[in-house]
Amino acid sequence: MSEKKPKRREFLFTATYAIGVVGAGVVAWPLIDQMNPDASVKALASTEVDLSSVKPGNTITIMWRGKPVFIRRRTPDEIAEARAVNVKELIDPESDEERVKNPEWLVMIGVCTHLGCVPLNDKGDYNGWFCPCHGSHYDISGRIRKGPAPTNMEIPKYEFVNANTIKIG
Template sequence: MASLTHSSRALLRAAPRTVGSVRALSTTTQKNASGESGLNAPSFESPFKASASKANTSKIPDFSKYRSKNAKSSNLLFQYFMVGSMGAITAAGAKSTVQDFLVNMSASADVLAMAKVEVDLAAIPEGKNVLIKWRGKPVFIRHRTADEIKEAEDIKIESLRDPQRDADRVKKPEWLVMVGVCTHLGCVPIGEAGDFGGWFCPCHGSHYDISGRIRKGPAPLNLEIPEYDFADETNLVIG
């Protein structure tokens, strides 16, 4: 029992010295760690690292100090090359598209063939009508007599629904050329019929005179005059 007490007292006397040594060793270890950390710390600072005072994450990093002196010229040359190449490709594509569009819009051969019709007037006797087809529409050609010409010219245009002189509807008094479609609903009138000796539409009862002007019935306008010309004394070209 006496020996145990003596050992306890010896340990108590050595405890302060042990604690001091441990503290000194801990402090030395911390200093060494700090020194090694400072020596091994890298000197490179990332351009993506934001400062504590300015934490702007939307700012584009500045790489100007890492750029080569010749980088600017080579970069511009590449940009010019890309812009020129894209421009050439776009122009070629646009040219092809426009050409295809214009080709599709142009009239076909059969349409061009129907655009004009030539008629031999020598085959039409005086006082008779001839009906031909032009652009899918009927066309009346009337070889008028002298009496019919006088009758058409003597009408007072003030009394007409669609006032028009006979001289404004013909290029030669003896030849009357009209589109044979009623201006009411598009029926084909009958020649040498009606109350005025011209044309009569059986669909709704429109009457046209010997100049193709509306005189009676629901039709609002005179019969249409197409584009035509006389190639010579005996040939008529419509269109």
């Protein structure tokens, strides 16, 4: 039996293919890497907010990803009012318990779900928010109660870092 010796031509083909694959990787890497978000976008991905200065019954507005976020420290009466609502009567049925992680704090994106306006705080028929553009009324839990808006105001992903700090995003 004779052993088949590799020929020079086979070696050259294999070396050429290997160099071609490495070259393709070197060319493709910058094209793929440029699709990753840059540092400014990553910085906007989350934000921490100090809540220690917010008094019960007050709302603060912060900007996150270019949108206003309403953070309201609700009073015990407001919490009771939000929880007393019959969910079956709502346009977009969602209980207050589903919308908050801590009953004292309501965190929601402050954009009307009709056409993207910013509703006014402590206005409207339900002591919550009112969008003057087309007349949408939201209650103290940010749920649509009256008007053309189809859904409740959106709740962003958030968590409590400690008793006085919240991380949104």
